[in-house]
Amino acid sequence: MSRHLKILVVEDDTNLREAIVDTLLLAGFEVTAASDGREALSCLSSEPIGIVVSDVQMSGLDGHALLKRVRLQRPDIPVVLMTAYGTIQRAVDAMRDGAADYLVKPFEASVLVEMVSRLLPPAEFDDAAPVAEDMRTRELLALAGRVAGTDATVMITGPSGSGKEVFAREIHRMSKRAEGPFVAINCAAIPENMLEAMLFGYEKGAYTGAHEARAGKFEQANGGTLLLDEISEMDLGLQSKLLRVLQEREVERLGGHRPIALDVRVLATSNRNLREEVAAGRFREDLFYRLNVFPLHLPSLRERPRDILPLARCLLSRHGANQILLTAAAEQRLLTHGWPGNVRELDNVMQRALILSDGKCIDQGDLHFETVEGPALMLPEEPEVQDTGGVLDADLRRREGELILETLRAVNGNRKEVAARLGISPRTLRYKLAKLRDAGVAIPC
Numbered sequence: 001m002s003r004h005l006k007i008l009v010v011e012d013d014t015n016l017r018e019a020i021v022d023t024l025l026l027a028g029f030e031v032t033a034a035s036d037g038r039e040a041l042s043c044l045s046s047e048p049i050g051i052v053v054s055d056v057q058m059s060g061l062d063g064h065a066l067l068k069r070v071r072l073q074r075p076d077i078p079v080v081l082m083t084a085y086g087t088i089q090r091a092v093d094a095m096r097d098g099a100a101d102y103l104v105k106p107f108e109a110s111v112l113v114e115m116v117s118r119l120l121p122p123a124e125f126d127d128a129a130p131v132a133e134d135m136r137t138r139e140l141l142a143l144a145g146r147v148a149g150t151d152a153t154v155m156i157t158g159p160s161g162s163g164k165e166v167f168a169r170e171i172h173r174m175s176k177r178a179e180g181p182f183v184a185i186n187c188a189a190i191p192e193n194m195l196e197a198m199l200f201g202y203e204k205g206a207y208t209g210a211h212e213a214r215a216g217k218f219e220q221a222n223g224g225t226l227l228l229d230e231i232s233e234m235d236l237g238l239q240s241k242l243l244r245v246l247q248e249r250e251v252e253r254l255g256g257h258r259p260i261a262l263d264v265r266v267l268a269t270s271n272r273n274l275r276e277e278v279a280a281g282r283f284r285e286d287l288f289y290r291l292n293v294f295p296l297h298l299p300s301l302r303e304r305p306r307d308i309l310p311l312a313r314c315l316l317s318r319h320g321a322n323q324i325l326l327t328a329a330a331e332q333r334l335l336t337h338g339w340p341g342n343v344r345e346l347d348n349v350m351q352r353a354l355i356l357s358d359g360k361c362i363d364q365g366d367l368h369f370e371t372v373e374g375p376a377l378m379l380p381e382e383p384e385v386q387d388t389g390g391v392l393d394a395d396l397r398r399r400e401g402e403l404i405l406e407t408l409r410a411v412n413g414n415r416k417e418v419a420a421r422l423g424i425s426p427r428t429l430r431y432k433l434a435k436l437r438d439a440g441v442a443i444p445c
């Protein structure tokens with residue numbers, strides 16, 4: 001059932017192409033090869049490609065032209081260019097055009113393997129079917145399998161970290177679109193002013209900073225599935241535009257005048273009750289009905305206890321530790337925990353346990369659950385967006401996380417009140433909460 005992303009090697013020198021392909025196959029990757037840019041484009045539309053490694057000098061469509069086409073059509077796929085002309089200028093040109101990295105020929109096999117390992121998107125989600133041992137999860141998976149065969153829009157709800165995205169990917173994988181792209185966009189984590197351009201794409205010069213035209217997520221998902229993650233976080237203005245695209249089945253890039261026909265299956269997720277959002281006037285009723293054609297609700301992890309241990313083992317093996325055992329005491333502890341952060345929290349607990357364990361088994365002393373004051377408050381190193389400006393250091397970020405959580409508790413989880421008290425916009429608050437959640441912090445409802 002597994003479906004890994006492949007490396008596409010584009011090289012017109014047969015000997016070199018075979019040598020690169022062999023090196024990558026030996027390193028355990030799945031590889032496909034093309035002898036020029038045009039052949040490469042046809043591989044891109046027919047195979048699950050995760051990264052392109054391409055020569056620059058080729059007749060017909062050369063490496064630079066191929067890079068531009070990939071950036072336009074599949075900006076999610078990194079491109080590495082191989083150049084025999086190791087001048088700084090060629091490398092600068094390649095990077096300016098959006099190459100993820102470059103290799104100067106001749107290069108060591110190990111350099112190629114290291115670069116590809118670093119850039120190839122993780123195959124985690126393509127790897128295996130979701131764990132579903134509990135009867136409730138099994139029933140849901142069976143339902144998902146039945147709806148996967150249709151083109152119906154599916155609305156997946158459930159608490160944060162419960163596996164909504166996993167189920168969305170599974171629906172795509174079981175559908176007749178499985179060989180097409182699966183494109184996800186998290187509506188909460190993208191700054192408001194960028195979401196529209198990312199969804200619908202834009203033409204060159206559509207706004208300051210639009211130096212080149214870009215396909216939006218809808219176009220990228222053509223022939224496949226688009227997941228609108230955390231749809232409830234989209235503002236009302238954009239909701240109307242989204243509704244129009246869904247009704248008309250075509251999209252127009254910002255600054256463009258040419259409608260582009262769409263063949264996209266849409267899935268959406270939300271960890272809020274969308275009916276309540278509609279009642280409160282925060283979500284358009286007509287959009288709700290368009291998206292809610294087939295609702296699937298994922299229960300929290302504590303409501304499907306038979307999933308806990310199989311999930312723990314699955315997560316351990318995902319982290320390369322399939323030999324390690326859980327002691328009976330550790331299993332018991334896992335079964336009695338409340339799991340407010342659901343499967344994501346379980347994953348964090350397992351990762352921490354791996355660090356603390358003796359390498360043979362995980363005992364209950366190795367299990368450290370999330371507390372608000374704990375180490376899980378460390379946020380990933382990332383530049384701040386919008387309101388804060390500048391880059392905050394780790395201490396400041398930790399303090400910021402603490403402040404947000406303290407305020408949340410003080411106002412009984414009222415997000416609007418938290419934003420007002422902290423002097424940030426509700427969207428920035430949602431962004432920061434999404435980041436905290438991704439860093440493994442359980443966010444009170």
Ligand SMILES: Nc1ncnc2c1ncn2[C@@H]1O[C@H](COP(=O)(O)OP(=O)(O)OP(=O)(O)O)[C@@H](O)[C@H]1O
Nearest residue numbers: 130131132159160161162163164165166271343344
């Ligand atoms: N049934 C499952 N089998 C295997 N892994 C799972 C399963 N459910 C969730 N996970 C893992 O748990 C983590 C969280 O899952 P996912 O991102 O799908 O949750 P979510 O409900 O979409 O979260 P959020 O609401 O925060 O976006 C991921 O690492 C995912 O791989």
